[in-house]
Amino acid sequence: MREYSGSEIRNVAVTGHAHSGKTTLIAALLQAAGMTTTQGRIEDGSAVTGYDEEDVARGTTMQNAVAFAEWQSVKVNLIDTPGFHMFSHEARIAMQVAEATLIVVQAQAGVEAVTERVWRWAEEFNLPRIVVLNQMDALRERGLDDVTALLEELRSRWGRSCVPVQLPVYDEQGFTGVVDLVTMQAFLYGDDSGRGRIAEIPRPLQAHARAAHEALVELVAEGKDALLEEFFEVGTIPEQHLITALHEAIREDRIFPVLFASGKGAVGADHLLDFLKVYAPTAAERMACAASAISEAKSETETRFQTGGETADVPAGAGLEKGFAVHSGEQAAARAGVVMRAVRDEEPPALFVYKTLHDPFAGRISYFKVISGVIRNDATVENYSRGGQERLSHLSAMQGRRAVDVAALHAGDLGAVARLRETLSGDTLGQRGAALRVEPVHLPEPSMTYAIEPATRADEDKLAPAMHKLMEEDRMLRFFRDAQTQEFLVAGAGQQHIEAMVARLRRRFHTEVTLKAPKVPYRETIRARTQAQGRHKKQSGGHGQFGDCHIRLEPLERGAGFQFSSEIFGGSIPRQYLPAVEKGIVETAQSGHLAGYPVVDFKATVYDGSYHDVDSNELSFKIAARLAFRQAMEQARPCLLEPIMRVEVEAPEEYAGALMSDMNTRRGHVLGMTPRGRAVAIEADVPMAEMLQYGATLTSLTQGRGSFHMELRSYDVVPAAVAERILATARRPVAAE
Numbered sequence: 001m002r003e004y005s006g007s008e009i010r011n012v013a014v015t016g017h018a019h020s021g022k023t024t025l026i027a028a029l030l031q032a033a034g035m036t037t038t039q040g041r042i043e044d045g046s047a048v049t050g051y052d053e054e055d056v057a058r059g060t061t062m063q064n065a066v067a068f069a070e071w072q073s074v075k076v077n078l079i080d081t082p083g084f085h086m087f088s089h090e091a092r093i094a095m096q097v098a099e100a101t102l103i104v105v106q107a108q109a110g111v112e113a114v115t116e117r118v119w120r121w122a123e124e125f126n127l128p129r130i131v132v133l134n135q136m137d138a139l140r141e142r143g144l145d146d147v148t149a150l151l152e153e154l155r156s157r158w159g160r161s162c163v164p165v166q167l168p169v170y171d172e173q174g175f176t177g178v179v180d181l182v183t184m185q186a187f188l189y190g191d192d193s194g195r196g197r198i199a200e201i202p203r204p205l206q207a208h209a210r211a212a213h214e215a216l217v218e219l220v221a222e223g224k225d226a227l228l229e230e231f232f233e234v235g236t237i238p239e240q241h242l243i244t245a246l247h248e249a250i251r252e253d254r255i256f257p258v259l260f261a262s263g264k265g266a267v268g269a270d271h272l273l274d275f276l277k278v279y280a281p282t283a284a285e286r287m288a289c290a291a292s293a294i295s296e297a298k299s300e301t302e303t304r305f306q307t308g309g310e311t312a313d314v315p316a317g318a319g320l321e322k323g324f325a326v327h328s329g330e331q332a333a334a335r336a337g338v339v340m341r342a343v344r345d346e347e348p349p350a351l352f353v354y355k356t357l358h359d360p361f362a363g364r365i366s367y368f369k370v371i372s373g374v375i376r377n378d379a380t381v382e383n384y385s386r387g388g389q390e391r392l393s394h395l396s397a398m399q400g401r402r403a404v405d406v407a408a409l410h411a412g413d414l415g416a417v418a419r420l421r422e423t424l425s426g427d428t429l430g431q432r433g434a435a436l437r438v439e440p441v442h443l444p445e446p447s448m449t450y451a452i453e454p455a456t457r458a459d460e461d462k463l464a465p466a467m468h469k470l471m472e473e474d475r476m477l478r479f480f481r482d483a484q485t486q487e488f489l490v491a492g493a494g495q496q497h498i499e500a501m502v503a504r505l506r507r508r509f510h511t512e513v514t515l516k517a518p519k520v521p522y523r524e525t526i527r528a529r530t531q532a533q534g535r536h537k538k539q540s541g542g543h544g545q546f547g548d549c550h551i552r553l554e555p556l557e558r559g560a561g562f563q564f565s566s567e568i569f570g571g572s573i574p575r576q577y578l579p580a581v582e583k584g585i586v587e588t589a590q591s592g593h594l595a596g597y598p599v600v601d602f603k604a605t606v607y608d609g610s611y612h613d614v615d616s617n618e619l620s621f622k623i624a625a626r627l628a629f630r631q632a633m634e635q636a637r638p639c640l641l642e643p644i645m646r647v648e649v650e651a652p653e654e655y656a657g658a659l660m661s662d663m664n665t666r667r668g669h670v671l672g673m674t675p676r677g678r679a680v681a682i683e684a685d686v687p688m689a690e691m692l693q694y695g696a697t698l699t700s701l702t703q704g705r706g707s708f709h710m711e712l713r714s715y716d717v718v719p720a721a722v723a724e725r726i727l728a729t730a731r732r733p734v735a736a737e
């Protein structure tokens, strides 16, 4: 493969709702560009970006995958992203390294929950958006009427700058081509090669196409005075001016073009590549990199950025909203030292790792974007994020799972390298002495936790190393050990996420585990003030043991934790034994009273006691305190506390009623409902115990169109009837020794 420079590179994140046809469309683009000999299909794992075994088994993309099309002197890098709501955060990661996003909309379904979500993220990143109305073949019955309604829907959501730059062509065969509203030519597709032939606009479409062309020209000219004058004087804009102006309008988020395709039928494929070549921002053209030098913070006047080949002075931080958000190691210096590293080969080499994959043969593969400079095979670079040097051997461009060797990668390109030693996703590497740091995108916290049990001793040994590899690949996974129960816990974005992880453990790491219903971390507390004495005396030859204390317990407010105080005056207990008393209480409280959950939100006061000159020691007082605590708890009206989650559910509004009534069956307290486009967001406080299997319920209640997020709000007393059920099955704390 030849080397491509930034102006010849287009980085495109392909995003959209599940099953809109992203993976299939990418397969069609690669086929049209001649990168494959037959079009891959997701069903049999032959789609270039649909190679992951778990993805194929589940018929959905769960992690970003990368491919490229070499098309008429440009290299189009395509990042396939998951559309299933639980994995949609991957799209954020892809957007960070792209200069545009192709938002794929299934024509029959229209705009769906994740479509809205990725649009919002693109807005957040100021990322140019190109909308593809896909699966147009499925609209064959009603054709243009449906299209008019769809375009109306897009405009009502995203404004009038959502404008068609094509029209779909339907004939007896169904959806067979598109009209290019800039050049006013038709592209007709007769086979499944993805290559069309240029033709005249079919007669029945001509009037419609002219009107649409004029609407487009007018909208493009709107932003530019010179063009507007030309438009009014001459009545139209010369094609080349229109192309340049549309390219700029797309780059500046003033226009969001709408195109039509059928990924499965490969209709519109080569024309879509043409469109990306001509209109998508090039890797060199988009705002370089709002970076801050770590070692050599530059002054504001030195700050530079680059658009369209010109370098211009801008105030520090301007354009931070475009391209990368980058921080320096020292947060304070970050503000002062923000620099824009231009996406240019002349700048020092630097790269940002956005994805990691463990290949059974190639080992750890790091996917990166070249921020600046030229990265050469076998170069040695410094890891700015963690220190240390890395050798970049086997530099490659990823075509799905296949690594294509390259000698060098230029500023703005996407590439990969195998077997880096220390480098992980989110790291910035580069030439020594020119350090900067790219800030990885912010992802939500995992919302679901399961206990995980290795099948055998051998599996237990393999579990931690395998989980660490999976966590390197997936920033949403967590793995830890519960200090209280000693269980292994895994946390992730939801049930399907964790199940896919278990499948990967089995298939890739030959580690067998079983998932157990996630444990609710209940706690216990007291509701009454009590006091009790604990006296420990043991006489068994030689030294005896003696400790004696009186303690008082009082409830504290929710969230207060534990307090300890002493009212011992006059030495009824020598000072040096007071810490032992506290320790005895803390340790006993930790193992619970009702059901083995830690006792919290109370105050313990030691107010009296006695000691023995010879036999008293720390252990004796610790045991005495334990006895006193257990005794006092009997009268303290102990009760269970449960975690209450603040839950936010988002779904199309037609499901709102069903979701609200479901919330009520979960002891939920609905706080409010806010419209978000055609979706609604419902906010509620719900006990964690009622949310453990919520992901599956939500999917079935909303046909997969809902998503939710939750985080811990507080602990509350468990209602008596519910507590009875929990206590019936809970383990009692170990009896006193």
Ligand SMILES: Nc1nc2c(ncn2[C@@H]2O[C@H](COP(=O)(O)OP(=O)(O)OP(=O)(O)O)[C@@H](O)[C@H]2O)c(=O)[nH]1
Residues within 6 Å of the ligand: 016, 017, 018, 019, 020, 021, 022, 023, 024, 025, 042, 059, 060, 061, 062, 081, 082, 083, 084, 134, 135, 136, 137, 138, 261, 262, 263, 264, 265
């Ligand atoms: N009729 C029709 N079906 C299509 C088209 N493109 C994809 N499909 C089907 O739609 C389903 C989903 O296609 P995918 O390519 O996996 O969709 P995706 O957007 O990648 O889905 P996720 O990875 O789950 O986000 C598959 O059954 C495809 O065969 C199309 O252009 N026309």
Ligand SMILES: [Mg+2]
Residues within 6 Å of the ligand: 022, 023, 024, 060, 061, 080, 081, 082, 083
């Ligand atoms: Mg997919």
